[in-house]
Amino acid sequence: MRTAIAIGVGLVLLGPAYGQTQQSDDDVLAAAESAFRQGVENKPRLLVARKHFSVAVDAYRELHRRGYRSAALYRNLGNAGVLADRWPEAIWAFHVGLRLDPNDSVMQEHLAFARGKVLYPLAGQGRPEADAWPAWLRRPPLLGVFCMLVAVYVLACVAVTASFLWRTTALLVLTGLTGLTLGALSIAWWHVSSLAEIDRQTPLVVLIENADFYRGNGASYPRHPILAQLPRGLEVRQLHRRGSWLQVRLTTGETGWVHRDQALVVLP
Numbered sequence: 424m425r426t427a428i429a430i431g432v433g434l435v436l437l438g439p440a441y442g443q444t445q446q447s448d449d450d451v452l453a454a455a456e457s458a459f460r461q462g463v464e465n466k467p468r469l470l471v472a473r474k475h476f477s478v479a480v481d482a483y484r485e486l487h488r489r490g491y492r493s494a495a496l497y498r499n500l501g502n503a504g505v506l507a508d509r510w511p512e513a514i515w516a517f518h519v520g521l522r523l524d525p526n527d528s529v530m531q532e533h534l535a536f537a538r539g540k541v542l543y544p545l546a547g548q549g550r551p552e553a554d555a556w557p558a559w560l561r562r563p564p565l566l567g568v569f570c571m572l573v574a575v576y577v578l579a580c581v582a583v584t585a586s587f588l589w590r591t592t593a594l595l596v597l598t599g600l601t602g603l604t605l606g607a608l609s610i611a612w613w614h615v616s617s618l619a620e621i622d623r624q625t626p627l628v629v630l631i632e633n634a635d636f637y638r639g640n641g642a643s644y645p646r647h648p649i650l651a652q653l654p655r656g657l658e659v660r661q662l663h664r665r666g667s668w669l670q671v672r673l674t675t676g677e678t679g680w681v682h683r684d685q686a687l688v689v690l691p
Contacts, residue, residue, distance in 0.1 A: 448491060455482035459503055476507035484512070487519075494524035501533055510537045511656040515629040515687040518658075522622075522689070525562035541656035548650060549657045549673040556614070565615050572608045579605050625660040627689040628671055634685040636677075640668035647679045661688060 462475035483500035497520030504513030517534035579601040586594035632655045636647040659671035667683045
């Protein structure tokens with residue numbers, strides 16, 4: 424059974440190159456779930472379990488490559504990545520999943536756990552920035568904030584007009600409440616739209632392996648004088664792309680170039 428799973432996933436990934444019929448998405452998903460279950464069953468045998476979890480990671484990533492998008496897919500991919508000791512891919516998967524469901528508390532906790540495995544430089548360069556959004560407050564989607572903002576704006580206009588015409592205490596209170604709500608929603612809209620613009624202009628990038636950090640887009644350039652190599656799992660922002668090289672910026676401001684094959688981009 425174990426051999427069949429490995430062969431099945433291999434055919435998914437390599438089959439088209441050899442002219443074989445590509446498996447359906449359902450077959451790939453079934454192979455991923457089966458491999459994950461066998462990893463759990465073999466948990467006492469660490470190396471065997473990791474091999475099964477790694478097979479699950481490859482199958483889940485194949486579904487991503489095919490265009491399948493689901494918060495559950497990336498949650499499973501991330502969990503398999505952590506258990507397969509492929510936690511840089513897990514960090515990437517949790518970030519993508521949280522783009523789809525920003526209020527998934529399980530992915531938030533597992534992302535924090537996977538981040539704890541990153542060997543950051545001793546001086547702390549590149550550590551993730553603290554999240555400014557309150558942990559107790561749900562993160563509304565951008566469209567949801569916009570719709571609420573429009574609805575409250577219309578209500579505020581009606582309340583202001585009515586209070587101007589009739590000047591009752593209840594209408595004045597309603598006007599004040601709608602004004603406060605409108606202000607809070609405006610701040611939320613600004614915050615959410617600003618984050619969306621940052622993700623569009625400078626996509627998040629996760630390094631999947633230790634990456635040499637060059638001053639230019641090629642190995643012929645000198646490496647960064649302070650950070651010659653970046654650790655796997657580090658999260659950076661993409662500034663530019665030139666050929667197969669990415670110019671990235673760390674959270675602490677250092678900029679340089681890494682090879683595209685050493686990174687996974689979290690698309691907005």
